Amino acid sequence: CIGLNYRKHATELGRPLPSEPVVFLKPDSSILKNNKPFFLPGFSSMIHYEVEVVVKIGKLGKGISEKYAHRYYDELTVGIDITARDIQNRCSAAGLPWELSKCFDGSAPLGRFVPVSSAGDVGNLDFRLEINGRIVQQGNTSDMIFGIDHIVSYVSKYFTLKTGDLIFTGTPAG
Numbered sequence: 001c002i003g004l005n006y007r008k009h010a011t012e013l014g015r016p017l018p019s020e021p022v023v024f025l026k027p028d029s030s031i032l033k034n035n036k037p038f039f040l041p042g043f044s045s046m047i048h049y050e051v052e053v054v055v056k057i058g059k060l061g062k063g064i065s066e067k068y069a070h071r072y073y074d075e076l077t078v079g080i081d082i083t084a085r086d087i088q089n090r091c092s093a094a095g096l097p098w099e100l101s102k103c104f105d106g107s108a109p110l111g112r113f114v115p116v117s118s119a120g121d122v123g124n125l126d127f128r129l130e131i132n133g134r135i136v137q138q139g140n141t142s143d144m145i146f147g148i149d150h151i152v153s154y155v156s157k158y159f160t161l162k163t164g165d166l167i168f169t170g171t172p173a174g
Contacts, residue, residue: 001026001081001102005145005170012173021146021154024099026168032109041104044084050171051129051137054079055148056113057165064156069149070122072161075113078127081168082107108168122148139172146170
């Protein structure tokens, strides 16, 4: 997952713009598929939603050049990075990792994946989150600080990307 990848979201949280992608991991137990319900956890009183474009890696890759990154993903969807903001704020203030605020069971609902070929220009995709018919978040991938190909390349410097890996690319404001 990539954090703080939209300027307005970083401003909204009172955080400086990153000079390189902010990377954190979610375990597979955080994935929520097939319209399964999300239940508010009892350990937080400040649950926030963050709609994001999610990239599915289509083949094994390590040290991928940004120029060739588009060859390593073949499907996209939207997902929600559910965040226990009170826990994140407490951990951040203490200089501690904040995975507990992002990585709990069911904290990553996913939509239906579509082929990149039918999604359009990945550098200019509109997306949004609606709750009960009301738009609560919307964005466009052109507003990302770090584009999808840059993210794939950057992450692959540190981790071998495997077929089926998912990359949440960051959330807009809202």
